Amino acid sequence: MNQASSPSGRTFHLEPATKLTGTVKVPGDKSMSHRSIMFGGIAHGTTQVQGFLEGEDSLHTLEAFQAMGVRIERGGVGEVTLYGQGVAALKAPQGPVYLGNSGTGMRLLTGLLAGMNIPATLTGDASLSGRPMRRIVDPLSQMGAKVLTGDGGTPPLVIQSAAQLKGIEYTCPMASAQVKSAILLAGLHASGTTTVHEPAITRDHTERMLRGFGVDVQVSGLSASVQGGQQLKGTSLVVPGDISSAAFFLVGASMTPGSDLLLTGVGMNPSRTGVIAILKLMGANIQVTNERVTGGEPVADLVVLGGKLKGIHVPEELVSLAIDEFPALFVAAAAADGETIVTGAEELRVKETDRIQVMADGLRALGADITDTPDGARIVGKRLVGGVADSCGDHRTAMSFAMASLICDGSITVLDCDNVNTSFPGFASIAANAGLHLTESVNDTDK
Numbered sequence: 001m002n003q004a005s006s007p008s009g010r011t012f013h014l015e016p017a018t019k020l021t022g023t024v025k026v027p028g029d030k031s032m033s034h035r036s037i038m039f040g041g042i043a044h045g046t047t048q049v050q051g052f053l054e055g056e057d058s059l060h061t062l063e064a065f066q067a068m069g070v071r072i073e074r075g076g077v078g079e080v081t082l083y084g085q086g087v088a089a090l091k092a093p094q095g096p097v098y099l100g101n102s103g104t105g106m107r108l109l110t111g112l113l114a115g116m117n118i119p120a121t122l123t124g125d126a127s128l129s130g131r132p133m134r135r136i137v138d139p140l141s142q143m144g145a146k147v148l149t150g151d152g153g154t155p156p157l158v159i160q161s162a163a164q165l166k167g168i169e170y171t172c173p174m175a176s177a178q179v180k181s182a183i184l185l186a187g188l189h190a191s192g193t194t195t196v197h198e199p200a201i202t203r204d205h206t207e208r209m210l211r212g213f214g215v216d217v218q219v220s221g222l223s224a225s226v227q228g229g230q231q232l233k234g235t236s237l238v239v240p241g242d243i244s245s246a247a248f249f250l251v252g253a254s255m256t257p258g259s260d261l262l263l264t265g266v267g268m269n270p271s272r273t274g275v276i277a278i279l280k281l282m283g284a285n286i287q288v289t290n291e292r293v294t295g296g297e298p299v300a301d302l303v304v305l306g307g308k309l310k311g312i313h314v315p316e317e318l319v320s321l322a323i324d325e326f327p328a329l330f331v332a333a334a335a336a337d338g339e340t341i342v343t344g345a346e347e348l349r350v351k352e353t354d355r356i357q358v359m360a361d362g363l364r365a366l367g368a369d370i371t372d373t374p375d376g377a378r379i380v381g382k383r384l385v386g387g388v389a390d391s392c393g394d395h396r397t398a399m400s401f402a403m404a405s406l407i408c409d410g411s412i413t414v415l416d417c418d419n420v421n422t423s424f425p426g427f428a429s430i431a432a433n434a435g436l437h438l439t440e441s442v443n444d445t446d447k
């Protein structure tokens with residue numbers, strides 16, 4: 001596996017743009033793409049995946065399962081076939097498993113491997129190496145797992161051999177689908193029942209997709225349970241477009257009068273649609289059309305007509321339903337009339353970057369009126385003037401700053417954009433086709 005970090009310094013250059021038009025098809029959902037490999041990799045029988053996200057994060061998960069001996073074939077774009085032979089056929093990886101920038105890859109794989117008693121060392125890039133892992137290591141230890149962290153509870157994670165895990169009932173202190181999933185995946189191979197209670201709704205792809213692989217998952221309100229000892233059966237699944245990638249375009253089109261954009265095949269899982277609800281509260285015109293169900297997940301085409309947004313206090317119950325969309329929503333707030341207040345979003349501080357800090361610094365550098373708070377921000381909308389915004393290597397902040405060119409009178413330079421490829425390969429050309437005046441350069445001395 002390639003452990004070299006990608007050369008820093010892919011830079012986005014943006015001239016002011018006025019609207020987004022045409023049709024956009026965003027790539028496959030990242031959360032589901034990771035899970036399609038993990039579940040297909042441990043299942044008995046063949047799993048065929050369509051719409052797989054060929055981004056760096058999900059490809060690292062795919063490589064991890066190849067390193068454990070799973071035969072995986074890649075066909076046309078987004079087509080992956082896994083020839084699963086069950087848990088017993090998996091081999092411990094020979095060397096460290098490098099998971100790049102991906103918190104999802106590392107946290108879910110740790111739960112899965114600890115449950116299956118497969119020793120491994122999991123590593124990541126500089127960003128992932130600074131992210132908190134005790135949130136999964138503590139509950140996994142309660143189940144009997146032996147997982148070592150680096151100093152401060154961060155990666156690398158070393159999963160050591162242990163006796164069979166025992167099921168636990170765990171009340172999650174933070175709203176996190178990754179923590180919930182790590183525990184449930186460990187519970188698949190633990191004795192007895194494993195139950196996770198959550199403080200708020202988080203994405204439920206683990207629960208839905210496991211059912212697609214024949215697992216009995218019990219869900220009641222904010223609690224999910226699995227019984228240990230269940231085998232997964234290979235299946236066929238279609239990964240819908242990622243609403244988190246669509247979010248940049250939803251924001252860009254919603255905040256610019258004259259925009260008329262169609263987003264096709266977007267995943268509409270109700271635990272993910274907070275961004276649409278929040279934008280609608282801000283006055284956005286988003287029509288949900290052609291609703292259908294693909295691979296057990298609701299999917300729709302979204303028609304966005306641009307207009308003027310208004311500031312709101314974002315309801316806290318929508319925060320976990322839109323957690324990855326706040327960088328883009330901060331840009332919508334910078335475009336809105338009046339003040340937008342975000343509270344209850346402290347989880348943003350432990351993503352690929354501290355997204356509250358990076359968005360506040362970057363938007364301020366572009367001329368926005370934004371005050372960061374411990375758990376969110378206050379943003380008063382106004383035209384931006386332009387300047388240099390540092391994404392700090394975070395894919396979502398980079399794409400959000402690019403969308404800011406729609407509300408800006410001067411040019412914008414966005415630094416450190418390499419990691420856009422973790423979730424949205426092709427973003428620059430898709431955004432340029434839709435109306436951004438975006439060019440890219442690669443320069444090792446940018447930073």
Ligand SMILES: O=C(O)C1=C[C@@H](OP(=O)(O)O)[C@@H](O)[C@H](O)C1
Pocket residue numbers: 030031032103104175176177178179181203323324347
């Ligand atoms: O389970 C998942 O696929 C994810 C869960 C979320 O993380 P948290 O569980 O840390 O909130 C989200 O931010 C991440 O992009 C993907």
Ligand SMILES: C=C(OP(=O)(O)O)C(=O)O
Pocket residue numbers: 030101102103104105324351352396423
């Ligand atoms: C937080 C994210 O991903 P992860 O936690 O998997 O790195 C994200 O994609 O915004």
